Amino acid sequence: MDVSPTFTTLTDLAQGSSTNEGRYETLVSKFTDKYGRPPTHLARSPGRVNLIGEHIDYCGYGVLPMAIEQDIVMAFAATDSNTISIADIEEDKYAAKDIDLSSDWRNFSSNGAVPWYNYFLCGFRGIIEEFSILSPVGIQVMMDGSIPPSSGLSSSSALVCCSSIVTLVSNSVPLPSKTRLADICASSERYIGTQGGGMDQAVSFLAQPGRALKIDFNPLTSSPVTLPAGYSFVVSHCGESMNKAATFSFNERVVECRLAAKALASLQGIEWRNISKFADLQNALGYTLKQMVSLVQDKLHEDSYTKDEICGILGLKIKGDELVGEVLSSMSPQAQKAAAELSRYKLYQRALHVFAEADRVEQFKMIANGEEAVEDVGASLGELMNASHSSCSKLYECSCPALDTLVSNCVASGASGSRLTGAGWGGCSVSIVSDSSLEKFLEGLRGAFFKGKTDEELKTKLFATRPGPGAALCHLK
Template sequence: MDVLPSPFAVWIGGVLSEKTQSLAVMKKESTPRQRVLEAFRDVYKENPQFLVRAPGRVNLIGEHTDYNDGFVLPIALNRATWIALSPHDTQEVHLKSLDFNESVTVPLHQKLNQDRGWQEYLKGVVNIMSREKMMLKGWHGVVAGDVPIGAGLSSSASLELALAKAFAVAGDWKWEPQKMARLCQKAENEWVGMNCGIMDQTISALGQKGHALFLDCRSLETKQVALPDSLDVAVMDTGTRHKLVDSAYNERRSQCEEAAAFFEVVALRDLSLEKLLASEKELDPLVFRRARHVVCENDRVLNFINALEGGMHEKAGQLMNESHASLRNDFEVSSEALDLITNCARQAPGCYGARMTGGGFGGCGVALVDSSKSKEFSEAMETGYKASGGKNGMIYICSASEGAEALKP
């Protein structure tokens, strides 16, 4: 990872772009791809047979709607989890994590015990695939990634889909991306204990270069939405982290389910704003605000797509600003750092709009930026965030990448 010695490291596509190279001198380090290939040869004294990757994601708009059967619009990031691997004949997986400097051996056909830590994602994937009677072949490998952990960019889904892809290539399966996304979601829900929706795994499986993915989280229907070359997506890492499994995420989900039960609908996806407003006095004020966010956010997703397709960049940015205000005031999942970084972004040159992204309570914001002003935007963020009291921030000007894939080692 190339790090700039400043309060904001400015990235473009995983390496510093020409238009920002004047900001600082880069420190060279290996990419995750290079790291897993080199470490595999060191650990196993052979070349890997396969190399797989699965991306993290940033959600442009549609936050906390996925588990309410709503609409989302993420992109697959050009930051990913990488695994170099070779199949073997033993009924187990041996995996070394370079990011955690730990190794784990997981049997494929024995009862597994739940614990805590990164290895639980591997055990969860093994558990759910075993229940589905999938043919699991043993393999040994090395894993590393450059999706920031706990930043709201779905490092967990990236790891899950990379593991699923590893099992697919080791066992020579036909890759079914939507099926794999659903199984990985189940692994995170049932084994890890994170009651997430389907969005993160779906975009990691189905991402397409140069496109955002519109996902109907009820029907699982998808639509690729082209991102115009005139727009850049800036991911702004506050440097603060959440612990989502132990946070108020599951509490928010319960409050949404309470609202749905009050209106006798399957999910808040089925509730109109008019009906919600008509019953405001009958609802607990907190539950009302949670529901209002979800109902209005679904509308914002649809309007955002229309704005993008119509070239109305200012309108798209306005919808992002409205989304952040709703997440801050109604859903109460923002934080001081997220409010600060998105406010700085809105004042920077070329910014159409900005919002927090991910589960909240820390992590990242996302901004829609005029691509001709990315340099000015980045420089303004570097000085503005620090001047406003922000610390340890980083900004990534990102491109939309392909979903989970196997590549030549």
């Protein structure tokens, strides 16, 4: 059902998860200590691990993530003040912030490192503008997060999604459908400069316990995917973090995909101004994904393209420096800036990755759901994950040496398959491991990659997880 779930007790909110046992009660106590009164509600939004389908959501293609048990949870209450007061239970790491609603709180974009509370403001602003709330109320918030930050597990998007629920409830706006909320939050993240596609927000709201989701876009739809019995998914952190909102790398890839789609359209005699995403081009041509792979190999060369060369393909009688304003004016300012600073564009590599990765997602879904008969389901899914990582590393160049080493160690330690998850350039891998060899796998990886790490350090660096539920709201009495 596409309605936002409302749970009435902390037990229901925790969904019986040992990961969250006691955390929510502690958060309520911390809120009460700080603000001198108990909160009226709790909102929860989970992190996610993308099993396969990286960097294709903003190209119009479906992805296959699952929500994890780790989450962002906020205790909150509306106030009569004109201030949002937001704090984290780890105040030594995340300093509390008071935000004056009478000032221009909309101008919160940041160059370089992004303050953590700006992600709250993304969700807040998205709701205020979507529902035309003229006089938003003050809110007191205490937050706790169990998602490792900057790890590719969508901690920032979970924070935005959670903030949207807090803002709606505090301003007495009825909760809309989960699909609409996901769309609003996906748009909201652009306020902070991330030109993403919507996967993170969709799974945060639409997730179902015990299942992964195949999520498609335009329109946003989801279908459950049954993961094979007898296998676990293990998340491990490579030790390097990358904040995609603080670097041009993510937006550079978005730009290259946009330009590659337009270039291929022009080369095929299609009006490129009508094409924004690879999926638009595929639909216009009526090709299969495998045919799109062949098209890339036939029409694009492997050398990087100059701005002048792209202008020539598009039939533009302008200088290369004018390409960004002419072709990419609809993109975010951050994406346009990234495009302007690039001197050459890898169209072949980015396009080849996207079409092949989209095809791997379809294969993964069919194998997992038993729609395609294979001899060994776990091994077949693992092969797709291995191919995905190779493509991310070599064609999309969104891995890093530490991630490549970690993925290799995971396979050597007994995983059927392993790949980076999330935007990349650091963060986590996800591995599919048979339950019968899980302990041996974990022991081998501790020795091969995490040597010298204590059990406490490994709590957020190496863990098996299960598909968890989506976002939820809890009314407190």
